[in-house]
Amino acid sequence: MANASPEVKNHTTLALDIGGTWIRAATVTHDGRLLGARKQANPTTSSATEILALCAQLADEARAASPVPPLGLGVSTTGPVNPRTGVLYDPPNTPAGFSGLPLGQYLREQLDLAVVVDRDANAAALAEQRFGAVRGCTDFVYLTVSTGIGAAVIADGELLRGADGAAGELGHVVVAPDGPVCGCGRRGCLEAVAAGPAIGRAADRHAQANPGSGLAKLRDSLGGTPIRGHHVGVAALEGDPDARKILAAVGAAVVSSIVDIVNVFNPQRIVLGGGVAMAQPNWIEEANDALRQSALQPASETARVVPTELGDNGGLLGAALLLDQPDHGARHRRQE
Amino acid sequence: MANASPEVKNHTTLALDIGGTWIRAATVTHDGRLLGARKQANPTTSSATEILALCAQLADEARAASPVPPLGLGVSTTGPVNPRTGVLYDPPNTPAGFSGLPLGQYLREQLDLAVVVDRDANAAALAEQRFGAVRGCTDFVYLTVSTGIGAAVIADGELLRGADGAAGELGHVVVAPDGPVCGCGRRGCLEAVAAGPAIGRAADRHAQANPGSGLAKLRDSLGGTPIRGHHVGVAALEGDPDARKILAAVGAAVVSSIVDIVNVFNPQRIVLGGGVAMAQPNWIEEANDALRQSALQPASETARVVPTELGDNGGLLGAALLLDQPDHGARHRRQE
Numbered sequence: 001m002a003n004a005s006p007e008v009k010n011h012t013t014l015a016l017d018i019g020g021t022w023i024r025a026a027t028v029t030h031d032g033r034l035l036g037a038r039k040q041a042n043p044t045t046s047s048a049t050e051i052l053a054l055c056a057q058l059a060d061e062a063r064a065a066s067p068v069p070p071l072g073l074g075v076s077t078t079g080p081v082n083p084r085t086g087v088l089y090d091p092p093n094t095p096a097g098f099s100g101l102p103l104g105q106y107l108r109e110q111l112d113l114a115v116v117v118d119r120d121a122n123a124a125a126l127a128e129q130r131f132g133a134v135r136g137c138t139d140f141v142y143l144t145v146s147t148g149i150g151a152a153v154i155a156d157g158e159l160l161r162g163a164d165g166a167a168g169e170l171g172h173v174v175v176a177p178d179g180p181v182c183g184c185g186r187r188g189c190l191e192a193v194a195a196g197p198a199i200g201r202a203a204d205r206h207a208q209a210n211p212g213s214g215l216a217k218l219r220d221s222l223g224g225t226p227i228r229g230h231h232v233g234v235a236a237l238e239g240d241p242d243a244r245k246i247l248a249a250v251g252a253a254v255v256s257s258i259v260d261i262v263n264v265f266n267p268q269r270i271v272l273g274g275g276v277a278m279a280q281p282n283w284i285e286e287a288n289d290a291l292r293q294s295a296l297q298p299a300s301e302t303a304r305v306v307p308t309e310l311g312d313n314g315g316l317l318g319a320a321l322l323l324d325q326p327d328h329g330a331r332h333r334r335q336e
Numbered sequence: 337m338a339n340a341s342p343e344v345k346n347h348t349t350l351a352l353d354i355g356g357t358w359i360r361a362a363t364v365t366h367d368g369r370l371l372g373a374r375k376q377a378n379p380t381t382s383s384a385t386e387i388l389a390l391c392a393q394l395a396d397e398a399r400a401a402s403p404v405p406p407l408g409l410g411v412s413t414t415g416p417v418n419p420r421t422g423v424l425y426d427p428p429n430t431p432a433g434f435s436g437l438p439l440g441q442y443l444r445e446q447l448d449l450a451v452v453v454d455r456d457a458n459a460a461a462l463a464e465q466r467f468g469a470v471r472g473c474t475d476f477v478y479l480t481v482s483t484g485i486g487a488a489v490i491a492d493g494e495l496l497r498g499a500d501g502a503a504g505e506l507g508h509v510v511v512a513p514d515g516p517v518c519g520c521g522r523r524g525c526l527e528a529v530a531a532g533p534a535i536g537r538a539a540d541r542h543a544q545a546n547p548g549s550g551l552a553k554l555r556d557s558l559g560g561t562p563i564r565g566h567h568v569g570v571a572a573l574e575g576d577p578d579a580r581k582i583l584a585a586v587g588a589a590v591v592s593s594i595v596d597i598v599n600v601f602n603p604q605r606i607v608l609g610g611g612v613a614m615a616q617p618n619w620i621e622e623a624n625d626a627l628r629q630s631a632l633q634p635a636s637e638t639a640r641v642v643p644t645e646l647g648d649n650g651g652l653l654g655a656a657l658l659l660d661q662p663d664h665g666a667r668h669r670r671q672e
Contacts, residue, residue, distance in 0.1 A: 080632065089634050139499040155496050155503070162491070162602025163475040164634045169599040172632055174592055176513060186595070186630050256510055259522070263505040264600075266498020294522050296416065296508055298425050298500045 012066045014073040014113065015319035016059050018042065019120065020147050023051075025058035027066040028320035032131040034313070036065020048101050055103075056110040063111070072114035073107060074319035076123035078148070083165040086117035116322040121150035121168060122159055123318030124273065124310070129154060130321055132309035133271045140267045143170060144308075145254060146274035149191040153265060159325070170261065171195070175253050190257050194250045196229030196276050202246050203227045203235075214240040233279045250276075251283050258287040262295040262303045273308030281307065348402045350409040350449065351655035352395050354378065355456065356483050359387070361394035363402040364656035368467040370649070372401020384437050391439075392446040399447070408450035409443060410655035412459035414484070419501040422453035452658040457486035457504060458495055459654030460609065460646070465490060466657055468645035469607045476603045479506060480644075481590060482610035485527040489601060495661070506597065507531070511589050526593050530586045532565030532612050538582050539563045539571075550576040569615045586612075587619050594623040598631040598639045609644030617643065 010030060017024040019042060026037040038058045043050060059073060079098070080089040086104015108115040125142035134140045138157040144150045149171025153160035160167045171191035172184050179188030180198065192198050204227050207216040218235055219227055235243035254277070258270055270287070277283055287305040295303065310317060346366060353360045355378060362373040374394045379386060395409060415434070416425040422440015444451040461478035470476045474493040480486045485507025489496035496503045507527035508520050515524030516534065528534050540563050543555040554571055555563055571579035590613070594606055606623070613619055623641040631639065646653060 080634065082634075155491065155498065156494065158492065160491050160496070160601070162635065163604045163638045164602055166632065166635045167491070167600065167602040169602075169632055169635075172599040173509070173596040175510065177511070177592070184630070184632055256513070260509040263508040264503065265496070266500055266503040266505075268499045294520070296502065296505055296520055298416065298418075299498065299502045299505075302499045 010068065012068055012070045013320035013323055014059055014063050014066070014070040014111075015316045016055055016062075016073060016075045016107075017120065017123070017315040017319055018051075018055060018075065018077040019315065020044070020078050023055060023058060024316050025055075025062040026316055027062050027070060028317060032127075032317055034316065035067075036062045037316075038062050048098055052101075052103070052106050056107060059107065059111055070113065072116065072323045073111060074123070074322035075103065075107065075115065075117040076120040076315040076319035076322070077103065077117060078120050078150075080166050081117050081119060083116070083118045083122075083161065086115060089164075089166070114323065116325070118165075118319075118322050118325075119150070119152070119168070120315045120318075121152040123316075123322060124150075124308075124314030125152035125154055125159070125271070125318065126321040126325075127310050127314045127316075127318035128271050128273075128308060131317055132314065133306045134269045137268050139265070140269040140271060141170070141261050141265055142271045142273065143258070143261070143277075144274035145194055145196075145272070145277040147196050149195050150274075153267075155265065170257070173257070173260070175257055190253065193253045194257075194276070197226075199229040199232050199246060199250055199276065200227040202250075203232045203243065206242055206246065210242070213242055215242050229276050230279065233276075247280065251280060251286060254283055255287045255290045258305060259291050259295050262291045262299050266299040267303055270303065270305045271308055272305055273311065273314065278307065278311065346404065348404055348406045349656035349659055350395055350399050350402070350406040350447075351652045352391055352398075352409060352411045352443075353456065353459070353651040353655055354387075354391060354411065354413040355651065356380070356414050359391060359394060360652050361391075361398040362652055363398050363406060364653060368463075368653055370652065371403075372398045373652075374398050384434055388437075388439070388442050392443060395443065395447055406449065408452065408659045409447060410459070410658035411439065411443065411451060411453040412456040412651040412655035412658070413439065413453060414456050414486075416502050417453050417455060419452070419454045419458075419497065422451060425500075425502070450659065452661070454501075454655075454658050454661075455486070455488070455504070456651045456654075457488040459652075459658060460486075460644075460650030461488035461490055461495070461607070461654065462657040462661075463646050463650045463652075463654035464607050464609075464644060467653055468650065469642045470605045473604050475601070476605040476607060477506070477597050477601055478607045478609065478644075479594070479597070479613075480610035481530055481532075481608070481613040483532050485531050486610070489603075491601065506593070509593070509596070511593055526589065529589045530593075530612070533562075535565040535568050535582060535586055535612065536563040538586075539568045539579065542578055542582065546578070549578055551578050565612050566615065569612075583616065587616060587622060590619055591623045591626045594641060595627050595631050598627045598635050602635040603639055606639065606641045607644055608641055609647065609650065614643070614647065 015028045024039045027035040088101045090099035104115045104117045142152045151170035172189045174188045175190045176188035180192045182189035182192035207219040232243045351364045360375045363371040424437045426435035440451045440453045478488045487506035508525045510524045511526045512524035516528045518525035518528035543552040568579045
């Protein structure tokens with residue numbers, strides 16, 4: 001940055017984060033502040049057209065808060081996307097109409113800005129590296145346990161992308177071959193065992209099998225809506241032994257996956273985020289103990305698990321950093 | 337290579353491959369031919385000093401076959417090593433005296449050559465990329481199922497190294513949480529389920545539980561020496577139903593791990609090698625069917641599993657390529 005002019009140093013970037021629950025937009029300053037932040041529930045039942053229009057509207061509103069014209073728009077999105085083209089692949093948990101959707105091109109035309117689109121986990125990892133829990137780290141894995149399980153790998157300073165930009169799906173590694181069926185169709189993926197809905201379903205199975213239990217009472221009290229992960233978390237905090245057992249088993253699976261990650265990636269750090277993991281802060285210490293004891297040397301001595309510092313803001317802050325990525329940022333600007 | 341002088345183009349490199357069973361050495365030509373190849377059983381019961389002396393001797397003999405002074409020595413070794421220094425970490429299946437052994441420095445002094453040391457799986461992956469099954473591929477995973485399970489990942493054209501050069505231990509990912517204890521101490525690693533000795537132990541457990549079975553007869557016929565993977569392979573070929581069942585279960589674990597690998601790395605290719613896998617050629621087709629059906633899109637459409645083309649020569653050929661690696665090759669030469 002030695003030769004950067006003041007204008008470049010004080011640049012802003014428009015950021016959009018399309019999550020499973022919320023769509024958020026903001027102007028992000030070069031030093032990671034959010035201006036004009038907007039947030040609206042993702043109308044997941046609506047058509048792709050409506051969601052696209054909402055995205056463009058929120059981004060446009062957030063742009064009004066920028067003191068200078070933003071350098072471009074970075075978009076962080078749940079589900080798989082081709083980062084080189086901004087076209088969505090068939091996302092497992094969204095309407096089928098999203099498959100092949102040219103999200104990047106649409107927003108470029110609507111907003112007349114350079115646009116880069118990437119997976120939300122990639123964006124969040126970049127944000128933690130620049131502003132959060134792993135500043136300056138060159139080798140780390142970002143793992144988020146939430147409604148789904150997302151992950152991103154930074155190796156030797158670069159995002160692990162794979163042939164199609166779809167690498168990093170650590171939630172779809174089988175950890176329990178006889179476990180529950182996953183949304184992806186396989187049995188016993190980490191996501192099918194440890195994501196929020198999976199925890200709810202485990203509690204539901206337990207309630208069905210044990211009509212007198214506390215979890216059965218919880219189930220009845222919900223009047224037909226499914227038990228969710230946070231219900232189980234609350235029950236465990238209130239001392240329900242079955243809820244505690246379920247969360248302990250989930251924690252063991254997450255911890256074992258983290259040991260696997262240390263053996264596979266030999267990272268300096270693993271950043272653990274997502275609502276489910278943030279509600280179980282003991283997982284951090286348990287994972288650190290387990291990897292010291294069970295991962296291979298020398299990786300076991302180097303790695304350390306740390307909690308996210310940016311939490312829900314990671315995707316939005318990271319979206320703004322996508323335009324700095326050497327691989328696709330440059331490519332999109334050339335297309336302008 | 338447009339500006340390469342004839343001498344550089346026709347260079348040779350000395351290569352040493354220190355395996356669990358054999359130590360091999362050769363002069364490798366720039367186009368991948370082996371000259372003056374030497375091979376001797378690894379005296380695994382001997383001291384580190386004796387093994388080092390044998391390595392230096394074999395390399396020196398192989399050097400005599402080189403028509404020009406070799407550019408340096410590349411060493412491919414089983415077990416973890418710091419590729420930047422050539423110092424061995426504590427290898428799981430070799431004498432404890434190897435921990436901290438400065439293999440690179442020793443050979444540099446003995447042979448008066450630039451020396452680069454790396455994991456055998458990394459070397460074999462580079463060899464398959466230059467001379468074998470994945471010429472020109474930028475994103476692939478090399479997986480060898482043999483006495484142990486080794487792996488290397490090439491992502492965006494570069495070896496995945498991790499913070500200490502120890503990344504890629506895909507054999508130490510848990511695939512069967514209730515499975516047999518692994519040499520690394522965890523339960524149910526892929527290596528504890530699918531490597532040759534693990535197959536032998538599974539057959540042994542079956543023989544003990546079923547005294548009248550074909551596997552029990554096989555066990556008795558060995559007079560106290562343990563059943564090994566290749567015995568089970570022969571029994572399966574001869575129609576023994578229990579041996580077939582054991583190998584089918586092992587194949588399913590390997591295939592499931594390959595689907596995991598596709599989700600995690602989004603590779604163009606997976607190269608499957610090693611004695612155990614090469615004896616089960618049906619695993620290639622089974623893995624391709626499974627990943628088409630079960631891996632996430634778009635990775636499932638891109639990936640293809642292919643057999644090794646170089647087999648046992650991969651480590652030796654790849655050792656010679658280590659000196660071309662931008663990261664540590666240059667570093668070692670500067671130390672000269």
